[in-house]
Amino acid sequence: MEWDGFTLSLTSEGLVELQWIGAGVLEAKPSHCTSASFRPPSATRPGHELDFRFRFPGGASGTKTAWVRVDVPPAMVDQVRRFMAVLWRDYSVPDLPEESRPAAEAPGAGTGAGVPASAAVAAPPPPAVVEPADPAAGAATDAVELERVPEGSVAWILSPAGERSEELFADVMERLASSDR
Incomplete structure (x- = not known):
């Protein structure tokens, strides 16, 4: 799926691909995705947002983790929900609730607010x-x-x-x- 110069897909090689057209690409095995969350709008976040966390074995310059947030336009919400359901169900990628983030990532230190009680684990x-x-x-x-x-x-x-x-x-x-x- 594609929006505003961004593409999100599962490639034929089985990789999760996030591509910023003309700027960069991140490809990773679903097993390297430590969480994939789809956040609804909140008081501090006006629109839907994707939150991916990847952990890679080794890595250049000691970088072993990547955290990516992507804004989702309203027209893409249903398609993104289906995509995330595939990651959660078929690849067992967990949906990490915001309240379980480390302190350095807590609301106020980044963007976002707590997950509604209905989404609690x-x-x-x-x-x-x-x-x-x-x-x-x-x-x-x-x-x-x-x-x-x-x-x-x-x-x-x-x-x-x-x-x-x-x-x-x-x-x-x-x-x-x-x-x-």
């Missing part, structure tokens, strides 16, 4: 407890508690996890809970 499931099915003689019988890293923690890599990641996490925890280790 569900809380992560409680920690799972995995107990050995039949512990060997002399082995410790204490349950091993596995916990998820809390959102907002320094150790958190992506927030929120994509739907497929949540399904994988639940499946692995279920298999661990019912295994014969």
Whole structure:
């Protein structure tokens, strides 16, 4: 799709491409996209806006991340919504809520306001407890508690996890809970 000298597409090679016609191009694998958000208008943002964050392994001059914001004209809103749904659903690219941004990106430090409550991300499931099915003689019988890293923690890599990641996490925890280790 194209508007005002800008093109947004998924290429035949499977790359997310953002192109400013006559100025520059950013191409990246969807797996390098740590979040892709479609922001509605707010008190501090008069129109719709796309917010992409990319993380690249290595990189020139130590630059490993890229953050791109793009204004979306009203005529393109429906097409952009469909495009973003493909990224979220088919490529498991998460939609990072604005309130989970690092402090340096918080409203006032950049542009944007909080996400409406209707767009809030569900809380992560409680920690799972995995107990050995039949512990060997002399082995410790204490349950091993596995916990998820809390959102907002320094150790958190992506927030929120994509739907497929949540399904994988639940499946692995279920298999661990019912295994014969």
